[in-house]
Amino acid sequence: MRSLFRYKDIIYYRTLAGLKSEARKNYLGYVWFLLEPLMSTGVLYFAMSHLTGQKGASALMTILLGMITWQWLEGSVMLSAGSIAAKFHVHQQVPLPKYLFPLVDIGANTIRFAFAFVIVLAACFSAGFQPGPTLLWLPVLLGLQLALIIGLSLIVSIGVTLVSDLHLLLQSLFRLLFFVSGIFFTAERVPAHLLPYFYANPMAVLIESYRAVILGGRAPDFPQLGTVAATAGALLLTGSLIQAYFDKRLLKLTNV
Template identity: 30%
Template sequence: MHRHLIELILFSTYAELRAEAARSYLGLIWWVLEPAMMMGAFWLVFDVILHTGGPDYLPFLLIGMTLWQWMKSCITHGGYAIWSNLAMVRQVNLPPIVFPLIAMLSDTVKFMFIFALLVGILWAMGYPPNAAYWALPILFLAIFAAAAGAGFVVASIVPLVPDLRFVIEQVLTVVMFLSGVIFPLAKVPPGLQWLMALNPVAVVMDDARGILMHGQLPNWIGLGKVGAIALAMCAIGSLTVHRLAPRFPKLAG
């Protein structure tokens, strides 16, 4: 049963990617343009106007926005997947958690193409691939698990309170500004750096830049804590979706 379910998720992910490509030739291009436009705005404000960016701010910002776009897409697309497929939830005998997984895997496949482009851009900017790249799959696994856990929690609640998705968008914007996506943690006042270190997003951002820009391996202790938090969130989110699953078909009516 589990094998067939995994095959169904993988095939549905492939079908979703093909359908998206057929619907719009700008699908993947827009996935690049959206963070690129935001990155341009932040670079203009912090580096050009305020002069607070520093010499490495552009690659720093590029890495942060690329990873954040992936995390945000997994949380929002996965989080809205059950709500947007309520009619199908009523018609097919599948665990509802399948729908968020398909959305998140689809976004992850797109991220891999974007990341390959990012590596090429960084190389051209003087940051070639290095020996620390072997740690990237471990880092990406922790990031995906964290985003998936948050997405599962959102996916379980949004069908019951659809208007909550507007709040979630605002919450994610606040998280972005408080997680070192657009500024280095070193610029945080010393008295608050310990608080930033508790933020899983800030930890993975710092580790990703260390690998891609400086050839440094991640802080394994910090990354281990992120992994533990991510697994706990996945367990809580999965359990919540499972417990609320009988209510979703009734909502579709």
């Protein structure tokens, strides 16, 4: 933790630099982060409304919330997976902790997400959903998801640097998770005997919770969130241990 404080400047300025660099590179940089979930939401909404007959703003926002929060997770973790290897020439020259690089990518992706999320929230409220006191849960949910993202990223960023095949495995894994995380359907559609498995996935719990507090005006399920917090904590701890173990060993094990 002390080392994190020491390097906070690097994380902060690298994140800003990354965003600035991106903004100069492509005009649609920030817009893409909203545009992509909007397009996939459009397709999914079209398909689901014909399959289930559920139409209207509620069905649309349900999918959009799932898409955008999912993309925050998938985008960040996939970016982090390659972030240590991408800066290998830097590691060969300066003794920086490797975890800085996934954190910088997560930072940049989180700012893009925040930008898109605010717009989606505004869209929800202008579509007739009433902002209520349950919105106070949002910081908790966002914090839990961020912890989940960081924990996963710390692990995969080292894993992918050591064994690059993991990158492909990770892609397939995320595609699989996409279909079972309740992005384009709600928990009500899941058969009762499968629900425990469905809720074992922290992302499914988080997506349901976002919908509950934003669209439903309900508090999220507390024990389920507790499990998510425990998972996130375990991932963070594992990730920190892995980073600490490999930090000064990585360059001796691989040359990418």
